[in-house]
Amino acid sequence: MSDYLSKAAAFAQNAAKLSKKVSEGIVENAREFGLEATSSGHYFDTSEEKMRDIKRQLDSRHDREKMDGLKRLIANVASQNLEIRKLVYIYLLRYAEQEPDLALLSINTFQKDLTDQNQLIRAMALRVMSGIRVPVISPIVLLAIKKCVTDLSAYVRKIAAHAIPKCYSLDPTQKDALVDIITTLLKDNSSFTIGSVIMAFNEVCPHRFDLIHPHFRKLCRMLIDADEWGQIAIMGLLLRYARTQFLNPNPNGPRASKKKKSKAFYSDDENSDKTDDSLENSFILDPDHELLLRSCLPLLQSRNSAVVLSVAKIFYHLAPIEEAYKLSKPLVRLLHSHREIQYVVLANIATMATQRPYLFEPHLQQFFVRSTDSVFIRNLKLEIMTLIATENNITILLRELQEYVKSPNKEFATSAIQAIGRCAIGMPDMAESCLNGLMKLLWSKNDAVVAESVVVIKRLLQLRPQDNADLIIQLTKALDQITVPMARASIFWLVGQYAQNLEKIAPDVLRNSAKRFINEDDIVKLQIINLGAKLYSLNPTNQVLNLLFQYVLNLARYDLNYDIRDRARLLRGLILINEQKEITSENEEIENAQSSDSVKSSVLKENLKQILLCEKEAPSEESPSAGRDRFTIGSMALVLNHSIPGYEPLPDWPTEKPDVSARNNLDETYSRSQAVKGFGSDSFGGYAPPSIYDKPLITNKRKEVYDLDHFYDSENSSDDNIHETSENEDEEDEEDEDEEISEEEDDDENESSEEEEESSEEETSEEETSEEEEGDDDDEQELLLEETRGKGKVREAPKSR
Amino acid sequence: MIDSLFVLNTTRKIIIEKHWRGLINRQVVDYFNDQVSRQSSPEDLPPVISTPKYQLVHIYRSSLTFLSPVSSEVDILLVIEFLHRIVDILAEYFGEVSETSIRDNFDVVYQLLEEMMDYGYPLTTEPNALKEMIVLPNIINKVISQVAGVTSVTHHIPNGSTISSIPWRKSGVKYTNNEIYFDIIEEIDAIVDSNGAIVSSETHGIIQANCRLSGMPDLTLNFVNPRVLDDCSFHPCVRYNKFETERVLSFVPPDGPFKLMSYRVNLPHHQSLPVYVKPQIHIGNNGGKFDISINIRNTEGKPIENGLLIFPLAKSVSNVNATCNLGSYIFDPVTKSIRWDLGKIEPKDKVPLLSGNFSSSEQTPESGHTITLDFSINMYAISGLRVDSLKIFNESYKPYKGVRSLTKAGKFQIRT
Incomplete structure (x- = not known):
């Protein structure tokens, strides 16, 4: 008991210090602002008095008072300043492991907080409670999660999803119960929570694809609405799912077809296109497979480099070979980013280029080395350049490499020479010009350059023992000058x-x-x-x-x-x-x-x-990232080029087509009838009741024009079979849409005259047609209720019609 | 997932330590420091290094190291992107990210870290959403000064109903003056040969916005010539499909400054650069002569500002004698480079010229260094991108709108 008391005292002291620090900070800040004690006296006196009171309570010998003090510290102060409350939480989380008994004392408070009116407080209580790493409380945490999963607030549900992996690591025996909770959460239609749910899924039960089947299409559709980090988790899951549930779209192997198809993949004449082509394109994608690829595509435009690389991963591992080229341009764009990101992207590009060099061939110039590049970036760029060399670009490439050879940085110059050698080995046709280039270097003033080029020349000559006499004669002539x-x-x-x-x-x-x-x-x-x-x-x-x-x-x-x-x-x-x-x-x-x-x-x-x-065999030139292609694009193992704990290789494609019926058991609720509460549709929270997360949106008749689903639906009829049940609705939608378009056009006409006047080059403080805006105001307000982000899907509830 | 975060200062001591998945011994930092000290510069250490137990992912920004040990497989870019996001957020909170700003506000930093990540998974990373939960330090001060004398603290506590439904925008924003500014900033990356031929040139642009609009405005931004935009990436608020079909940006903006979009400029392959540098360097015995001239072309009559040319010389160079007809130059004996501060160059001025000679302790000093040039051109976008109009829906006020353009040098390098 005394031990326990001393611990309690230590905790209380720390809490007191914290509170003191905070209160002092406030006073100090106030002084900085030149507040006279007379003007602020009242407020600060009470504040300090209160702090002292709490301190006294924390220092008290009685548990009861201490708890009271702590509670006051948390509850009383929190009512004024959330910041202090959070600081106490941070303290709790940091030291809970060392002081498990004490941490348990706080559980009651959290349980009470779970019923708080404020969703932020509920969420925070669950977060801190699940974060306390004391195994004894796992049943309580589980109960709390269960409760929060059905919370009205999407934010709380998101936090509940985050709590699942914590609870799992605390007590793995709860797995079954947690999987049940995940199953419930998967039915959640809020794009706010879905990312976190999938993160939990990936950690707790990554192979339970049977849970994903009914939600696969929903996941694809919601992908674009999820938050950036959620998108990464979802794409990770979808990749693994697709590798087990769909057939290989490139039955002839990745090198089978090198030509690019400029024809739009999603165009309506897709089928005829396919049949026109020869055998290699005879493979027809599963519509769901196609849906997956199509849903990921817009994310290539994300500002988050990790999302872009995830899409690249999907396209590289899942897409038909003619589709994969779409990933190259956005990846190259990432090279204009922080150097750490550059490094990872280059490592991935190098890996992809070993298998499909043609993907990056048009972007050769983007891989030119700048004098400010770090060593690791420089080496990767050199490697990529040699990998993507072809007959067409080899002259440019060689000229560029010879520029590098002039660099005063010897290491760089020698690696450039090695790169020239790799080019020559890779392309016997070009070996002649590579050799000529290298021979010129023999007269360089730089010893290291000469040495390296002779070594590379030797390697090249070994490859073609027949007609190397002339070059060897030239080499012997250079013997007098070469000292290395x-x-x-x-x-x-x-x-x-x-x-x-x-x-x-x-x-x-x-x-x-x-x-x-x-x-x-x-x-x-x-x-x-x-x-x-x-x-x-x-x-x-x-x-x-x-x-x-x-x-x-x-x-x-x-x-x-x-x-x-x-x-x-x-x-x-x-x-x-x-x-x-x-x-x-x-x-x-x-x-x-x-x-x-x-x-x-x-x-x-x-x-x-x-x-x-x-005959001596020529030493083979291994590219430095050989072996990287064993790993999945985007993984950490790939960058390190060795397997690390938790890395799982991609499953092989199934040889026989798995049953698709599981996915047909659709929650049509999502795709058609129910309002989806994405960010976009919620964006007008100011107008809708606060509990917007949980009510289907009250919508009026007009449809959003640039809704994502709609956009795709109208463009691609092949998708229709998925939504057979909802075809009637679709028709209605289309009618509605027509109406709206015409209205919009009217608007545009009205405005167009004004727009022309708007010279917006510099300061456009111009008159934005107040009359017109006022006139349209009512209409617009209505329209805007649904005219939300392109991502948002404001769907009409059939009942409301 | 991300296990922990250590922030190390310039001497690589820990200033912030945060664990999301249980404690990790500080020894990993020692191991890391050991690796760094083997490199010639901290920037040469690869961002991921492997240790027997953890993979150490780090980024190096503002001379601080953000180090994250990761124990199992994860999307590596997620970790790096998240670390950068942390630095971005800190920069937004404290103005600048430095050891002092972090030490002074360490409690805010811990709150931010707590809010941004939960058990190794990113949670809230939108600046607007964070500001709703964690108040900016300077705002606290302001509030206190305002409330002084008032009986009770009316500190804003977000209650459940005001938590914004779109993550990137605060709810209940109010301004007396509604204004929004757009900065079109374009950066030219170029490599130019010694004879003036463009080896590679690329222009990247961003549109940086500063939004101070009340309520929930829905904006539509039209361009005169959207065709110059190639391969764009957007802030999550932009509606992708609207852009795909109509080439307009339609969005509900976050409050405050944010990066609306970034793009690559689709320029004709060898469009001329605004500035040409002609270096002529002759290496002689124990030294050499140089002549560097700068020609302005293609800036629509706008002056070049903040011109700064860095010309590195061989390590053996001991002395430099030169004259320039514009600005001033300094020879830095430590980095062995000439720093020519050009200031403002009017296109009508005569051609700026730096000529002189240097002496070296070596018989033939090494050559082949790369000159870098830094400059900016105000009110000029090299792509010619122009905003046509900005329409505001959903709110009735008329905001003040402003657009500025700026072209500047990114990695502008001239080979000698």
């Missing part, structure tokens, strides 16, 4: 490897190198020895070569580096045995003395060429 060891070593290796094609040059190279042998770097020395051995093996009878090689070996024998001595010994062993045998055969003295050694040596000799000159 790696580059020199690469050239010697090339000469040795392809010596057969360089009969005249190769021995001379060896001669020159032998002269400078002792001054060379270790790796170069090794390659010179190799070069000698290779030349000798090709032409064992040449005395000059023989002597040259012997000379090099002798130099190497006394080298400081044991690797070089070892190599020399090895090669000498290989060659010398042959030497002896040759000498014997030349002198024709001991013909019969074919010892077992020389048998072995003859075996070695026969294979000498093969030992030294076998």
Whole structure:
């Protein structure tokens, strides 16, 4: 008990400090404003007095008084200043885990608050209560959530949805009850709550697609009305859902068709279009699948980069191949954003470009590197540029890359050279011009550039062993200027490897190198020895070569580096045995003395060429983001390029078409008859009764012209089968719509004359036709009751007709 | 989901620490600092780094680091976007985001963080909705000064019925003077070759609005030439479909300043830039000569303002001697760059010229640095975008309307 008391005291003290701080702050602020004590005395005296009173109560030895003090702190002060109340809540949440017993004391207050008149207080009480991470209270929290799920206020319901994952993490055994609550919430038709409900779904029961079936179409329609963060959650769910419920729209694989179709996807002649095309487009999308894609499309225009990337994810993973190009432009737009966002978007673009480079090919110039780009952005841009290179843009690209090579930043210059190399490997046709570009760099003043370009050239020449003689000759000419060891070593290796094609040059190279042998770097020395051995093996009878090689070996024998001595010994062993045998055969003295050694040596000799000159495979150039395409677009695992906890790969497409009937069990209530309480329709809350969330909107006859559903419906008749039950209504709607359009036109005519006068270039403080506005006022007010955001769906309740 | 948030100051000490899903040990910050110190500049650290237990996502803005450890898979951009949103909101509340402004208002910061995120899920992120719940610090002061002498505090507590039904707009807004301003701000990103050829050029525009209108106005904004708009993105208040079909912006605006839309300008491929810079640089023995001239073209007679040219030189450069016929220049020996402050350039003025030489301790100083130019042109939009009319529905008053345009340099770079 005493322990408990001390804890209570600590809590109370902290609360007192907090309250003191706040009250002091207020007084201080007041002083700053030069308020004299005389003028403000009354107010501040009472305030401080009150604070002191609370402090006394908090310091008291009796629990009762303490609770009273706390309650007064929360309740009494809150009635004046919500801020203090929130601060107390923040304090509670932060320390509840350490002080579970104390936190429990507050539960009663929250339970009382749950019945408060004010929806904000109800919501806050639920939030704080569910946020107290003490497992004992999970049943109480569950009860509270159950209660709030049916709350009249959408805000409270949203908070209830947020509380579900908290309750789940507190006590996973409550899962069944929570799933029931989610099922109830899924029926909610408020776009305000839906995002949070899906977040809860994704965390508690991400694979219960059976719960989603009846709401799938509703989710698609509500997507545009949900808040930005909700949209991301919903699209995440829809992606997983679609991968299990629809068939692969690209049965021939993602690379099957590269051409873009300019034809509108949603146009009415879609079917005829499809049949016209060859086999590859014979696949017909499920109408629901199509609905999903269509609902996501406008979100590409969102200001939130995460939403845009989510849409890109849907289009990349779900859309028919001809549709996917729609995602490229908005993604490229995101490159004009904060650098962190740029980084993520570029990583995703790079991944998409490995599979479908043509998506980003038209935007090559957007990936040009700026001198201010961070290292990680620069590297990704270089990579994307090489991935999307084609015959058409390679000249521009190469010119650009060569600009980068001039950069004073050596790291950047070398990575640009590597990028040129990757281009050449990717496009054998262009290898020639890449090589020519690289050869020019050999005369650069920058050592690093020279070294890197020789290394890249070597790699390229290895790929085409047939006709590289000319280039190798050029390289050997540059030998005198090149000082970087790696580059020199690469050239010697090339000469040795392809010596057969360089009969005249190769021995001379060896001669020159032998002269400078002792001054060379270790790796170069090794390659010179190799070069000698290779030349000798090709032409064992040449005395000059023989002597040259012997000379090099002798130099190497006394080298400081044991690797070089070892190599020399090895090669000498290989060659010398042959030497002896040759000498014997030349002198024709001991013909019969074919010892077992020389048998072995003859075996070695026969294979000498093969030992030294076998085809070496060119090292393959891996792009740095290889392997990223294992991951879903937009995921964190993709950016990190390794799997992380919680990452789930996308499910494979089903091989057989799953049953669609589950989705037909529609809540038509949503799509047609009931007023949907989206943001838009609520936007006129000022005119409607406060409880607007919960009543179907009272609408009059005219229909909104630019309603989203309507817009799509009128444009795409294929959608109709979904709403068979509501066809009659549709017709009525259309009539209504006509009426309205004509009226609108009238309005426009009236206004048009005025509009022309409005020169709005600068300050347009002009007369906006007061007469006309007044005249139309009544009409407009009425019209505007429904003329809400394009997103909002003010639907007529059939009963009200 | 987002587990926690640490705000680190310039010396990378924690100034704000907020946990949404239980406590996370502060050691993650040490690990992070370790990684940062390995980079040459804090901007070179990739935004996501992996540790055995958490993935550390961070953004770096206003020399503060906002670091978020994330324990499991999440849409990475959601985290980054949310962190940026936090900074935006803080900027809106305190005017500027700095260590002092955060320390001075730490209680407001904690309230905001509490309100913006719930158990790792974003909750309320609209500035208008937040301001309804958490009062701006300066407003508190104002209220107190106003209420002083009055018997009881009439502090505004949002009650249930006034909570706005559209998240981005406060309800019950009242102004004595109803006014709305639009700023069309266009930024030119360009890379120009040393011989004046445009390598890439792109113009991005935003329409920034400041709305001070009472009630629930419904606005329709028409453009004279909407065709120049390409690939737009909108504030959530804009009705997408209305724009798709009629190319007009129809919206119920939030209260106060907000970004209405951003767009890319659909310019003819090689439309001439307003300014051309011609650098001529000769590298000689232990130094070199340079000549930089600036030509104005295509600004409809408007002057260039706030011109500032930064010309980096090789690290080995020790001394610079130059003359310029406009503005003034400084050679910064630390960053080894010339900073030429041009001020205002009238198109009729003679061509601004900076010429001189530099000496270097190296035989052949490295070249190939990129010149950056900063400028702005008032009352001029390079796209030619013009507002035609603004109609207001749903409210009967006649607001004061204003439109301004501004063109400025984004990343305007000239290769040498």
